[in-house]
Amino acid sequence: MHRLILAEGRQEFGHFAHHMNHLMHRILQSGFTCDPKASDWTPAVDVCETPDHYEIVVELAGVRRENIEVYTEGGNLTVGGWRGDPTSPRKVCLHQLEIQQGQFLRRLRLPDDADETAVVAKFREGLLRITLSKRPAAGDEGGPSQGE
Numbered sequence: 001m002h003r004l005i006l007a008e009g010r011q012e013f014g015h016f017a018h019h020m021n022h023l024m025h026r027i028l029q030s031g032f033t034c035d036p037k038a039s040d041w042t043p044a045v046d047v048c049e050t051p052d053h054y055e056i057v058v059e060l061a062g063v064r065r066e067n068i069e070v071y072t073e074g075g076n077l078t079v080g081g082w083r084g085d086p087t088s089p090r091k092v093c094l095h096q097l098e099i100q101q102g103q104f105l106r107r108l109r110l111p112d113d114a115d116e117t118a119v120v121a122k123f124r125e126g127l128l129r130i131t132l133s134k135r136p137a138a139g140d141e142g143g144p145s146q147g148e
Helices: 010-032
Strands: 045-049 053-059 068-073 076-083 102-109 114-124 127-134
Touching: 045 102, 068 114, 068 127, 076 127
Parallel strands: none
Antiparallel strands: 045 053, 053 127, 068 076, 076 102, 114 127
16 A cells, blocks of 8 residues: 655645535535525534434534524524634734634425424534424324224
8 A cells, every 4th residue: 555645735735625625515515505695604514313303413613692593494494693703803914714704504404204393402512403303103193092
């Protein structure tokens, strides 16, 4: 096995690779937003399912709680808001600027069994955790079945 060692230009390649990764991420994630022009950046999202609910975790480091909006409508969950500039307001010279800022928007299509009216959102340490209960399956209303 041969290992490629980058000597000169390593920083330029790393920046290029980071830029290409960011670009591919935006291309692949654009299907989840309603209007890609409506946001400056798209937060990362993890979605998991348990037998009785869905949990969605949205990465929102540096976003203030009052700048986050969460709502469900028409079978979609939308998380939107604003992240300001985290750097010093007294900038003299920018050397590197990678943290995305401005308006963000993430819209996810909800599964058919998600209960849009049973949503709980908690924000802590830069992570927004959204829990959506599942509606009972047809014929599974929680009561005793006939013949019992």
